[in-house]
Amino acid sequence: MTDRSESSTQHREDIARGLGELDERTLALMRDITDLASRVAGTEFATVTLADEDVMRVRACVGLQDQDLPHEDTFCARTLTHDDLMVVPDARNDARFRDLPLVQQEDGLRFYAGAPLRSPEGVPFGTLCVLDRTPRDGLGELGTHGLQHQAHLAAAYLDNYLALQDARRQRRLQAEQEQILDAFSRTSHSGFSLADANGVVRRISGFTSHILGYTPEELIGADVTRMVPEEYKGVVRSQYAAVVEDGKPRSGVWKVRHRSGHFRYMHIAGERVIGADGETLVFSSLTDVTHDHLRARLRNERSRLLERLARNRSVASVLSELLSTLPRYSSNAVAAIAELNGDGLSLLSAPELTDRQCDLFQELLRLPGSPAAIMRDRDWLTATPDLQQSSSYAGGSIAADAGWHAMIWFPLRHPDGSQRGAMAILRNQAEPFGDDETELLADVVALASTILETGTLLERMHYQASHDILTGLANRRLLKEHTTQALSTARRTRSQLAVCMLDLDNFKMVNDSMGHDAGDELLNEVADRLLACTREQDTVARLGGDEFVVVAPEVDRAGAQRLVDKLMGALADPVRLGERTVTVRPSIGIALSGVDGDSADALLSAADAAMYDAKASGRNTFRFHGPDMDRPIATRFQLQQELYQPEVRSQLATELDPRVDRQERLVAMEYISVWHHPVEGYIDRTQLLELAEETGQLHLMERLIVEKMAATLPTVLTRNPAAVLSVRLAEITLKDKTFPERLAQYMGAFRIGARQMEVDVTRAFLQHDPQLMQGIATLRERLPGLRLAMYDFGARAVPMIELTRLGVDTAKLAPEWLDLLTCNTASERHRAEAVITHLRGLCQDMGMTLVAEGVETPAQRDAAWGAGVHQCQGALFLEGVVREPDGTYG
Numbered sequence: 097m098t099d100r101s102e103s104s105t106q107h108r109e110d111i112a113r114g115l116g117e118l119d120e121r122t123l124a125l126m127r128d129i130t131d132l133a134s135r136v137a138g139t140e141f142a143t144v145t146l147a148d149e150d151v152m153r154v155r156a157c158v159g160l161q162d163q164d165l166p167h168e169d170t171f172c173a174r175t176l177t178h179d180d181l182m183v184v185p186d187a188r189n190d191a192r193f194r195d196l197p198l199v200q201q202e203d204g205l206r207f208y209a210g211a212p213l214r215s216p217e218g219v220p221f222g223t224l225c226v227l228d229r230t231p232r233d234g235l236g237e238l239g240t241h242g243l244q245h246q247a248h249l250a251a252a253y254l255d256n257y258l259a260l261q262d263a264r265r266q267r268r269l270q271a272e273q274e275q276i277l278d279a280f281s282r283t284s285h286s287g288f289s290l291a292d293a294n295g296v297v298r299r300i301s302g303f304t305s306h307i308l309g310y311t312p313e314e315l316i317g318a319d320v321t322r323m324v325p326e327e328y329k330g331v332v333r334s335q336y337a338a339v340v341e342d343g344k345p346r347s348g349v350w351k352v353r354h355r356s357g358h359f360r361y362m363h364i365a366g367e368r369v370i371g372a373d374g375e376t377l378v379f380s381s382l383t384d385v386t387h388d389h390l391r392a393r394l395r396n397e398r399s400r401l402l403e404r405l406a407r408n409r410s411v412a413s414v415l416s417e418l419l420s421t422l423p424r425y426s427s428n429a430v431a432a433i434a435e436l437n438g439d440g441l442s443l444l445s446a447p448e449l450t451d452r453q454c455d456l457f458q459e460l461l462r463l464p465g466s467p468a469a470i471m472r473d474r475d476w477l478t479a480t481p482d483l484q485q486s487s488s489y490a491g492g493s494i495a496a497d498a499g500w501h502a503m504i505w506f507p508l509r510h511p512d513g514s515q516r517g518a519m520a521i522l523r524n525q526a527e528p529f530g531d532d533e534t535e536l537l538a539d540v541v542a543l544a545s546t547i548l549e550t551g552t553l554l555e556r557m558h559y560q561a562s563h564d565i566l567t568g569l570a571n572r573r574l575l576k577e578h579t580t581q582a583l584s585t586a587r588r589t590r591s592q593l594a595v596c597m598l599d600l601d602n603f604k605m606v607n608d609s610m611g612h613d614a615g616d617e618l619l620n621e622v623a624d625r626l627l628a629c630t631r632e633q634d635t636v637a638r639l640g641g642d643e644f645v646v647v648a649p650e651v652d653r654a655g656a657q658r659l660v661d662k663l664m665g666a667l668a669d670p671v672r673l674g675e676r677t678v679t680v681r682p683s684i685g686i687a688l689s690g691v692d693g694d695s696a697d698a699l700l701s702a703a704d705a706a707m708y709d710a711k712a713s714g715r716n717t718f719r720f721h722g723p724d725m726d727r728p729i730a731t732r733f734q735l736q737q738e739l740y741q742p743e744v745r746s747q748l749a750t751e752l753d754p755r756v757d758r759q760e761r762l763v764a765m766e767y768i769s770v771w772h773h774p775v776e777g778y779i780d781r782t783q784l785l786e787l788a789e790e791t792g793q794l795h796l797m798e799r800l801i802v803e804k805m806a807a808t809l810p811t812v813l814t815r816n817p818a819a820v821l822s823v824r825l826a827e828i829t830l831k832d833k834t835f836p837e838r839l840a841q842y843m844g845a846f847r848i849g850a851r852q853m854e855v856d857v858t859r860a861f862l863q864h865d866p867q868l869m870q871g872i873a874t875l876r877e878r879l880p881g882l883r884l885a886m887y888d889f890g891a892r893a894v895p896m897i898e899l900t901r902l903g904v905d906t907a908k909l910a911p912e913w914l915d916l917l918t919c920n921t922a923s924e925r926h927r928a929e930a931v932i933t934h935l936r937g938l939c940q941d942m943g944m945t946l947v948a949e950g951v952e953t954p955a956q957r958d959a960a961w962g963a964g965v966h967q968c969q970g971a972l973f974l975e976g977v978v979r980e981p982d983g984t985y986g
Contacts (some may be wrong), residue, residue: 104219111221112148114258118155122257126156129250133226134158136242137209137235141227144213144250145172147220160227169197172223175210181244184208186231206231209239211247216255224250287382292375293340295320295333307362307384309355320380323352325359336366339378343368349385361389387532390425391539397421398543402550411551416447418544425536428525432457433508433544435517444517456498457520460491501526504534506541511549519544564638566616567623575637575645579696582635582649586689593689594656596646596663597703598626598682601715603642606678614673618680625666630659645700653720656686660718681716683707692721735776739791747772748784748797750804755822755947755969763967764854765812766822767804769797785826797826809846820883821848824856830871836878843879850881854906857884872902887949890935900942907939909965911950917959925959932963939966 118126126144134142141159145152151164152172167173171193175182186206187193198205210225224247226235235243287304291297297316305312308323315322320336321329328350335346347365354360366380397418405414419431432446432454441461446454495503502523508516519541521529529537562574570578579595586593600622607615619642626636626644635647648659663684670677685706687693692702706721713719738744748771755764771779779787788797801823812819829835843853857872876882885906886899890913909932916928932946939946948960951970960968 107215107217107219108147108221109149111215111219111258112146114261115146115221115254118257122253123156125253126250127158129224129246129253130156130158133224133243133246136246137226137239139207139209139226139228141205142225143227144222144224145170146213146222147173147176171196171208171227172210172225175212175223175225176220178212181209181211181240183234185233189231203229205229209235209243211244213247213251213254215251222251222254223247289315289320289380289382291320291336291378291380293377295336295378298377304382307360307382308352323354325351325353336378339366339368340376349389360384360386362386387536390536393424394536394539394543398546401543401547405547405550405554411547412445414547414551415445415544418540418547419445419447422448422521422540425540426521426523426529426533428527429521429523431519431521431540433517433519434461435508436515441518453498456494459494460520463491463494498522499524502529504529504537506538508541508545508548510545516545516548567620567638569623569627569644570635570637572637572639575635575639575647576696576700578635579647579699582647583689583694583696583699585649589650591650592652592691593699594646594648594651594659595687595689595699595703596648596656596660596718597685597687597700597707598644598646598663599684599707599711600642600680600682601711603680606673606680610673610676610678617673618671618678621671622667622680626663629662629666645703653688656688656720660684660686664718683710683715684718685710685721686718687721735773735779735787736791739787739793744771747774748800750800752804752808752974753822753969753971754973755820755967756973757967758961760973762812762816762819762973764820764822764969765808766824766969767801768824769800785824788826805842805846809848813848813852820852820854822854822856822885824887827868830857830875831867832871833874835871836875839875840878850879851883853879854883854885856887856908857902857904869902876902885947889946890931904942904944906945906947907935908947908949908969909935914948914950914956914960917963918953918955929963932965936964936966 130142130144134140141157143154143157143160145154147153148164151166152170154160154163154165156162171182171184171187174192184190184193184207187196187199187204187208188206193199193208205227207228207230208225209227210223212220213222213224214220224243226243234240287301287307289297289301289304290299297318297320300312300315302312305315308315321332324332332350335348338344339346345365345367347363349361349363351359352362361384363383363385364380366378369377369379371377401414401418404417405411415433419433422429422431430446430448432449433444434441435444443454443458443461446457449457495501500522502525504521506519506521508519510516521537523529562571562577563569564571579593582593585591603615603618606618619638622644623636623638626646630636630646630648633649635645637645637647639645646659646663648656651659664682667680667682670679685703685708687699687702687706689699693699702721706719709722710717710719748769751768751770753766753768754762755766757763769784771784773779785797787793805821809821812821825835839853842848843850855875857868872884876884883905884902885908886904887908888910889907890909913928913932916924917932919925936946945966946964947967947969948956948963948965949969951957951960951968951972953972956970957968957972
């Protein structure tokens with residue numbers, strides 16, 4: 097019941113749309129019918145109404161105006177629900193209609209009689225009605241019969257009108273379809289076909305027939321799967337049937353066979369359409385995507401071949417794989433690649449050519465007018481359609497011997513556009529190369545160029561990955577590889593292997609005083625000298641910085657001694673760097689296989705430990721590895737690992753280092769982090785800062801100092817309001833762009849003014865590091881008035897211009913000066929006093945305070961005051977600072 101009701105509603109809406117605009121002839125017929133109905137019924141009014149979704153359209157009226165009225169304002173909407181004539185004798189006495197506007201108004205309608213207009217399927221779609229202002233009992237038998245008959249007549253006329261309109265629309269649709277197909281055929285770069293539900297071609301464009309190589313007459317009436325390879329016919333047929341069945345468009349790329357036998361790739365998109373006569377058809381657009389499809393395959397081939405190249409496959413094997421795919425892009429073709437050597441070409445790769453053909457091809461390359469010269473300014477050079485019959489080509493007889501008819505040359509170019517070589521495509525048939533084919537072949541050639549260039553680049557990268565960029569020596573990776581190979585040989589031949597680790601003494605002074613360019617020049621000179629005094633089977637490597645390694649196979653302890661003598665002798669001569677001459681001396685550590693280790697890592701570690709022992713022994717010397725040398729390195733590594741552990745926190749402490757004036761009043765307090773290690777004992781701040789910097793734990797030191805400051809500051813500043821708080825920072829902290837803001841937050845939390853804070857910055861002067869200098873400048877900008885101190889003053893050369901530019905406030909003498917001031921030799925004491933007096937005068941002139949640091953004994957204190965320093969700092973003065981009950985100092 098519901099389905100039928102919904103179907104009737106849809107049918108009524110279809111009729112309403114078809115009768116939306118009646119032509120004059122039909123309206124005239126409807127007016128004749130309403131006029132006859134009014135006269136037969138004897139009423140003042142008569143009309144035809146047509147049902148729309150929301151309104152009743154009043155048309156062809158007698159005594160009324162054409163208009164559209166809402167359903168609820170009309171009698172006719174009720175008539176549609178009646179099976180036959182509906183009569184309302186007096187609407188004002190009928191509860192269904194008394195409230196209608198047409199009834200309520202003065203001289204309103206009182207009488208109504210209406211008959212439904214029905215379609216041939218029985219669906220009511222309108223009414224023929226008569227109306228009057230005077231109530232009546234009815235129409236009588238003649239009037240009733242006449243109104244019903246005229247309603248049937250009006251419905252028949254209107255149904256004919258709809259049929260005529262539908263026929264006109266079908267003819268118009270068919271004409272439009274023909275126009276669309278003709279326009280599509282003329283303007284589109286794609287072809288099309290129109291086939292019936294059974295897959296029989298009804299129409300096909302000339303472009304489609306051209307793509308497939310057939311005439312339109314040969315294809316019309318054929319099955320749509322005619323050109324599809326046998327293995328795909330079933331799939332194509334099922335896809336076609338699905339389009340016919342559900343009407344959903346489908347598309348895809350299909351392989352089709354050209355009349356010549358070649359395969360092409362077509363993008364086919366099919367959708368269901370209804371023909372002008374209502375027949376189900378499938379319209380398919382066909383686009384030849386052979387070129388794009390093969391290009392996509394070539395892109396995939398590019399990724400695969402370059403990946404194989406990256407996996408250490410040889411360039412020759414990868415090129416061979418590429419050339420073997422050539423028939424995919426050019427039928428009956430083979431290729432040969434020639435490389436440019438001087439002004440000529442020589443064969444590089446031709447995997448599909450026989451030995452005889454390779455020889456003949458080489459002869460072609462040597463002919464006058466070689467493609468190498470002709471192609472310099474051309475993208476390609478062809479000699480077609482038949483080399484063997486060409487009178488203008490000197491290589492016709494050679495081509496005939498090789499069985500080649502057509503040939504096309506392409507240049508192989510470097511990324512900068514210069515020519516690298518040439519690639520020839522050779523065909524054994526007299527068939528010209530088409531434009532699309534030539535473009536594809538150009539892409540193949542471009543890939544060959546990329547493979548050659550990438551191979552060269554990878555060789556360069558492999559070299560760089562295994563060699564030091566500056567000196568060209570082996571790097572750590574290649575050193576380890578060669579050492580491992582040498583150890584394997586040594587075990588097999590029962591010989592020894594010597595590993596010598598060299599570190600240049602005071603090399604940093606060259607960089608600091610003469611610049612890094614001079615340092616690099618010196619390293620290159622050292623590398624050349626080491627190579628000059630070693631054998632071909634030896635490996636000379638640079639590990640970085642000023643560390644070098646020499647691995648000498650088949651060398652015992654005595655041989656290692658002789659080798660070291662040669663190495664030290666080679667480096668003894670001065671090196672000219674610009675206008676200056678410098679001399680560098682090495683510290684050398686030696687390890688022997690079978691004694692100090694049996695692996696590359698063990699021998700390098702042993703040689704490194706021996707080298708550090710040589711440095712500790714006064715430098716410019718050498719040491720053979722001994723079992724006791726590994727402990728310092730192992731200990732340092734162990735300490736680094738322990739510093740990562742949370743439980744170490746309880747072993748770290750912050751000590752105070754007071755600074756006093758000549759009246760021994762507290763003027764500054766430096767906070768120092770130390771480590772009370774349960775095994776190694778006391779680890780001072782210098783070692784701890786180095787370890788923290790190496791392990792990235794400087795934030796831990798920073799937190800310890802802040803906590804100590806929080807505990808001691810109230811007492812220190814209450815009793816000594818003018819005291820300065822001093823802290824020594826690591827290089828990485830000074831470079832940290834976020835540190836100035838963190839320091840400002842600490843100072844704000846403890847209510848410390850900028851003039852009450854002092855920061856030690858010595859390394860910035862010694863290294864000439866722009867980043868360090870910028871960090872210090874940023875610190876001063878963020879905290880105006882912040883004091884700067886320089887420790888180890890007087891121990892090394894300091895650029896005075898930087899000292900002046902930064903405005904250093906405090907110069908802390910290196911602790912070694914205290915040793916000189918308290919030594920037993922009077923002359924050394926006098927010289928030390930003279931230097932300090934000079935430094936004090938320099939400090940006074942520059943507005944700096946000179947401080948003796950590291951004062952631990954009364955003798956050191958007296959000597960420092962006697963030398964004229966302004967202030968002293970050290971553990972000695974802790975006794976003069978009152979300890980509070982909570983353990984803090986005040």
